[in-house]
Amino acid sequence: xxxxxxxxxxxxxxxxxxxxxxxxxxxxxxxxxxxxxxxxxxxxxxxxxxxxxxxxxxxxxxxxxxxxxxxxxxxxxxxxxxxxxxxxxxxxxxxxxxxxxxxxxxxxxxxxxxxxxxxxxxxxxxxxxxxxxxxxxxxxxxxxxxxxxxxxxxxxxxxxxxxxxxxxxxxxxxxxxxxxxxxxxxxxxxxxxxxxxxxxxxxxxxxxxxxxxxxxxxxxxxxxxxxxxxxxxxxxxxxxxxxxxxxxxxxxxxxxxxxxxxxxxxxxxxxxxxxxxxxxxxxxxxxxxxxxxxxxxxxxxxxxxxxxxxxxxxxxxxxxxxxxxxxxxxxxxxx
Amino acid sequence: xxxxxxxxxxxxxxxxxxxxxxxxxxxxxxxxxxxxxxxxxxxxxxxxxxxxxxxxxxxxxxxxxxxxxxxxxxxxxxxxxxxxxxxxxxxxxxxxxxxxxxxxxxxxxxxxxxxxxxxxxxxxxxxxxxxxxxxxxxxxxxxxxxxxxxxxxxxxxxxxxxxxxxxxxxxxxxxxxxxxxxxxxxxxxxxxxxxxxxxxxxxxxxxxxxxxxxxxxxxxxxxxxxxxxxxxxxxxxxxxxxxxxxxxxxxxxxxxxxxxxxxxxxxxxxxxxxxxxxxxxxxxxxxxxxxxxxxxxxxxxxxxxxxxxxxxxxxxxxxxxxxxxxxxxxxxxxx
DNA sequence: TTGTATGCGTTATCAA
DNA sequence: TTGATAACGCATACAA
Numbered sequence: 001x002x003x004x005x006x007x008x009x010x011x012x013x014x015x016x017x018x019x020x021x022x023x024x025x026x027x028x029x030x031x032x033x034x035x036x037x038x039x040x041x042x043x044x045x046x047x048x049x050x051x052x053x054x055x056x057x058x059x060x061x062x063x064x065x066x067x068x069x070x071x072x073x074x075x076x077x078x079x080x081x082x083x084x085x086x087x088x089x090x091x092x093x094x095x096x097x098x099x100x101x102x103x104x105x106x107x108x109x110x111x112x113x114x115x116x117x118x119x120x121x122x123x124x125x126x127x128x129x130x131x132x133x134x135x136x137x138x139x140x141x142x143x144x145x146x147x148x149x150x151x152x153x154x155x156x157x158x159x160x161x162x163x164x165x166x167x168x169x170x171x172x173x174x175x176x177x178x179x180x181x182x183x184x185x186x187x188x189x190x191x192x193x194x195x196x197x198x199x200x201x202x203x204x205x206x207x208x209x210x211x212x213x214x215x216x217x218x219x220x221x222x223x224x225x226x227x228x229x230x231x232x233x234x235x236x237x238x239x240x241x242x243x244x245x246x247x248x249x250x251x252x253x254x255x256x257x258x259x260x261x262x263x264x265x266x267x268x269x270x271x272x273x274x275x276x277x278x279x280x281x282x283x284x285x286x287x288x289x290x291x292x293x294x295x296x297x298x299x300x301x302x303x304x305x306x307x308x309x310x311x312x313x314x315x316x317x318x319x320x321x322x323x324x325x326x327x328x329x330x331x332x333x334x335x
Numbered sequence: 336x337x338x339x340x341x342x343x344x345x346x347x348x349x350x351x352x353x354x355x356x357x358x359x360x361x362x363x364x365x366x367x368x369x370x371x372x373x374x375x376x377x378x379x380x381x382x383x384x385x386x387x388x389x390x391x392x393x394x395x396x397x398x399x400x401x402x403x404x405x406x407x408x409x410x411x412x413x414x415x416x417x418x419x420x421x422x423x424x425x426x427x428x429x430x431x432x433x434x435x436x437x438x439x440x441x442x443x444x445x446x447x448x449x450x451x452x453x454x455x456x457x458x459x460x461x462x463x464x465x466x467x468x469x470x471x472x473x474x475x476x477x478x479x480x481x482x483x484x485x486x487x488x489x490x491x492x493x494x495x496x497x498x499x500x501x502x503x504x505x506x507x508x509x510x511x512x513x514x515x516x517x518x519x520x521x522x523x524x525x526x527x528x529x530x531x532x533x534x535x536x537x538x539x540x541x542x543x544x545x546x547x548x549x550x551x552x553x554x555x556x557x558x559x560x561x562x563x564x565x566x567x568x569x570x571x572x573x574x575x576x577x578x579x580x581x582x583x584x585x586x587x588x589x590x591x592x593x594x595x596x597x598x599x600x601x602x603x604x605x606x607x608x609x610x611x612x613x614x615x616x617x618x619x620x621x622x623x624x625x626x627x628x629x630x631x632x633x634x635x636x637x638x639x640x641x642x643x644x645x646x647x648x649x650x651x652x653x654x655x656x657x658x659x660x661x662x663x664x665x666x667x668x669x670x
Numbered sequence: 671t672t673g674t675a676t677g678c679g680t681t682a683t684c685a686a
Numbered sequence: 687t688t689g690a691t692a693a694c695g696c697a698t699a700c701a702a
Contacts, residue, residue, distance in 0.1 A: 056679030
């Protein structure tokens with residue numbers, strides 16, 4: 001509990017026998033200050049264990065060097081942060097931000113609440129916002145971006161989009177998954193996921209397109225609006241499997257959903273992949289550890305995180321370009 | 336890109352025809368200001384979409400209302416944030432902090448670097464630090480706490496500890512796991528985990544104690560220093576299983592390790608639980624989804640997060656008491 | 671009950 | 687090349 005009041009720049013200046021402004025310049029590597037003075041002051045600061053107070057620096061410079069990472073909370077009860085995909089993305093963002101000298105303010109945002117985005121973009125909180133997923137908030141995000149805020153989102157490119165998004169080509173992903181199953185001889189292929197969400201919707205479009213291209217008529221009955229949480233998904237899929245005992249293939253909107261699907265099918269006495277082939281999405285770590293290991297559509301999160309951070313920092317002055325990375329089909333034993 | 340300069344308290348004061356100080360007090364619900372004035376100002380601020388600039392507020396009040404959550408990085412290459420236990424804890428902390436009006440600054444800390452804790456506790460960064468795990472940094476954390484900083488850690492209670500820790504009773508946990516296996520008739524029980532880490536060490540002690548209490552002699556050969564990452568653990572366990580084909584039970588230091596153990600054993604042609612019984616630790620979501628579902632020692636993360644937050648906030652003025660919550664054995668099919 | 675004045679720790683402008 | 691001074695936006699001691 002012993003504590004000396006923390007050092008300020010004034011203390012360092014006094015010890016160094018120079019003015020505060022010189023210390024400030026020296027620590028900022030400002031070439032105005034003589035090399036000799038600069039080194040002397042930097043050394044002294046290090047010895048004293050002094051470091052610039054970020055709050056004061058932020059107030060003065062109007063830059064926080066903080067980026068807010070926001071995880072949309074779709075429903076009151078959901079816990080999206082413990083979702084493996086979200087966690088993976090957060091971990092990559094932590095690295096990507098740290099690499100550029102930024103801190104990460106992590107929060108779950110209840111997107112059903114009024115002005116959720118305003119709170120995130122409030123001056124003095126963060127220099128920009130990275131949203132992991134657009135949820136149903138495309139219009140709101142657009143709005144914020146048009147007002148000059150640095151917002152980027154992981155997700156899909158949508159029509160009339162005025163913010164930068166980074167994601168994979170979801171239509172291609174859906175197509176890869178479905179044509180793989182068709183090649184395996186599957187004909188009654190269900191799609192599991194909430195197609196109203198932008199990314200999932202595009203994957204579903206890809207799914208439909210793959211069917212059509214190979215001359216099969218899509219059956220709207222085979223779209224099952226599964227939740228994203230493992231537990232909820234399990235309930236959804238159990239019901240679906242009972243109602244549609246004839247399916248022989250599944251394209252899932254995430255690996256978590258795919259895993260629940262394996263479980264529901266196994267419970268129902270149907271063997272994977274012998275009777276039903278399954279393809280997941282994301283290639284989270286769980287995918288290779290599932291039983292059987294999941295065939296899935298891989299998204300490169302490390303690269304995605306890098307691009308998001310790059311764009312949110314550009315976004316402080318400009319709107320950056322959106323990116324759709326190319327997803328890759330990873331074939332394992334579930335198909 | 337259109338952007339008016341953000342509102343300040345002065346703007347609100349001008350609009351309201353009062354002094355800045357009155358606005359400040361009104362927004363702080365300071366009873367000094369007349370109820371009528373207060374409501375009028377609050378309403379006006381809401382209409383204008385004004386909210387207090389956190390940076391300025393922090394500088395003036397010397398409180399950030401931010402808590403830094405730090406995940407120790409044991410090795411250069413490890414990615415602890417994507418570990419399911421860590422993320423589960425982060426998710427719970429996000430809720431617990433939000434519930435008390437605090438923001439979460441999340442970072443991985445390279446504990447091998449000089450003065451990692453000083454950087455976290457730097458004035459103007461955060462009001463306190465929550466460490467998820469003590470790593471091997473007990474002494475360093477102690478030191479910081481003695482200098483009057485608000486640090487708490489998830490983990491074990493250790494001798495001469497001058498900071499508050501929150502965790503479960505690890506000895507009891509180890510004991511529960513091992514005596515359960517002994518009751519199942521298992522006699523060659525391996526312990527998988529790095530016992531040099533405080534929590535794991537205590538679980539190992541509990542393991543040994545359970546063996547002794549029931550009259551069995553512990554075999555030091557059956558301690559396998561597994562890594563925490565699934566992949567690394569898998570390698571460790573493969574080697575161990577080959578070297579010790581006679582084991583019939585496993586106590587793992589985490590569910591992730593337990594899951595890798597199931598996999599390694601299955602690969603080696605040994606059936607779980609018929610030939611080898613396995614008990615995990617943590618009860619992460621994966622546990623109930625494993626094949627077979629994992630018997631495990633459950634730690635209550637929601638409660639743990641609540642206690643950590645409570646203590647780190649106390650820690651701004653005092654050192655809070657440590658807690659060891661009671662773990663619970665959850666019996667599923669892996670044992 | 672409200673207003674005035676000062677300072678939190680820094681950076682930027684201007685002068686020397 | 688360095689120093690003095692003002693300002694970032696707010697909260698509080700003190701005055702009215």
